[in-house]
Amino acid sequence: MKKDYYEILGVDKNADANAIKKAYRKKAIEFHPDKNPDDKVAEEKxxxxxxxxxxxxxPDKKAxxxxxxxxxxDGAGGFGGGGHMNMDDIFSQFGDIFGSAFGGGGGFGGFGGGGFGGGQRKVKGTSLRIKVKLTLEDIANGVEKKIKVKRKIQAPGVTYKTCTTCNGSGQxxxxxxxMLGRMxxxxxxxxxxxxxQIMDHKxxxxxxxxxxMQEETVSIKxxxxxxxxxxxKVAGKGNEAPGKNSIAGDLLVVIEELEHETLQREGDNLHYDLYISFAEAALGGSKEIEAVTGRVRIKLEEGIQSGKILRLKGKGxxxxxxxxxxxxxxxxxxxxxxxxxxxxxxxxxxxLEDDNFKPTPSKNDKSFFEKVKEMFS
Known part of the structure; x- marks a missing residue:
């Protein structure tokens, strides 16, 4: 089971952006590869x-x-918020946070051939964003979608050679x-x-x-x-980048929920408006309605009142x-x-003058406002 992100950084949920950044810098320096060479535990931390x-x-991801x-x-198929990050991802995105703590470049010198500021680094391709439309039934059951995505990939036959400007060092x-001397x-x-590396053959x-540009069918669970x-996020399904050791960007999947014909969503709860006749309200009976889990039958008691809310547990x-x-x-x-x-x-x-037809609400007949309060409590 994954650790809580706040616990990892040692901050509470009310911490502001500066406190989060300060906490991360402290942890990153503590477990930095240069400070903990060949230490797999420190690398994971x-x-x-x-x-x-x-x-x-x-802010969006945090919310x-x-x-x-x-x-x-989380989810199958490589979803993740910040998961699956490698060292090059980390230093390319957050290297500036380390400041001059490790050689002024923010990178790492002795870890696997280098990173941002410390030698060659892997170039990551740009991410792609798509929108996927889902019905309430899809959302209720989970679904696998096959989506056609146009993404950039390295052309067959392309070759690269050592960069003559930096002699392959990447920097x-x-x-x-x-005034203080040579820096x-x-x-x-x-x-x-x-x-x-630079391109040798195009x-x-x-x-x-x-x-x-190539069109590819991506399966998204x-x-x-x-x-x-x-x-x-589907890791590695964005655009590729040039170079032998480059890594592909990510495919970002934005969920769009389609409006349901009869059901309205409120968090994990669903609401359904059931209309019945005077006769059905007076005599009672049963009605069958369509829920996301299939058809369900409900019982109407004799004399049921308009505004009554029936709750079916676990059917949302x-x-x-x-x-x-x-x-x-x-x-x-x-x-x-x-x-x-x-x-x-x-x-x-x-x-009109029949006592049985005159409104005589009891204490058990809650007002509209009481019902609303109860519904949202």
Whole structure:
């Protein structure tokens, strides 16, 4: 089970952006690869801290994490909020946070051949964003969608060679004369963008980076209980980047919830408006309605009142945090006929003074406001 992101960084849920950044820097420096060479435990803690910071430093991701926990990002097929990050991802995104703690470049020197500021780094392709439309039935059951995505990939036959500007190091060193003496700084190479490689052979049809556009069918497994606006991630299904050691970007999947014909969603609960006649309200009986889990039959007691709310436990949507299912709330509405025949009008006129037809609400007959309060409590 994944650790809580706040626990990893040692901050509470009310921590502001500065506190989160400060906590991450402290953890990252503590478990930095240069400080803990060949220490796999420290490496994992370093990655955990980066994953936690990637989510908590982004207001949108943080809000979704606060509401849904890890389930906001988890799912089959490579979904994740900050998961699956490698060292190059971390230093390319957050290297500036380390400042001058490790050689002024923010990177790491002795870990696997380098990272941002410390030598060659893997270039990551750009991410793609798509919108997937889901019905309430899809959301209730979870669904696998096959989506056609146009993404850039390295052209067949493209080759790369060592960058002549940085001699394959991925960085250039500049020496400047200052009042304090000669100072040396290192920066990613502009010619190869820090990868240490440049294109040697460009196949026909490829762009300036040796990439071509290709349509690919991507299978996306969407877990049950997702909500409108939620964003999931399929790692490695975005655009590829040039270079032998480059890594592909991600495919960001934004959920769009389609409006249901008869059901309205409120979190994990569903609401249904049931209209019944005077006769059905007086005599009682049973009605069958369509829920996301299939058809369900409900019993109407004799003399049921308009505004009555019937709650069917567990017939709503599943919680994305695996806390069970929400409920289906059925709002009973007694339909008043707008036109009456002569016989019907005579009947109701004869009942005007009948004690059985006069409203006599008891304490058990809650007001509209009490029902609303109870519904949302």
């Amino acid at each position: 370093f990655k955990e801290a980066a994953e936690a910071y990637e989510v908590l430093s982004d 979704r994490y606060d509401q849904y926990g890890h389930a906001a990002f 250039v060193v500049k020496v400047m004369n200052t 040396q700084t290192a920066a990613p190479c502009d010619a190869c963008h820090g990868s240490g 196949p026909a049809g490829a762009d300036a980076d040796g990439l071509i 969407i877990p049950a209980g997702v909500a409108d606006g939620m964003q999931l 949507l599943p919680s994305i945090n695996s806390y069970g299912n929400g409920d289906l709330l059925i709002h009973v509405n007694v339909w008043t006929p707008k036109k009456l025949s002569k016989e019907q009008k005579e009947f109701f006129e004869s009942m």
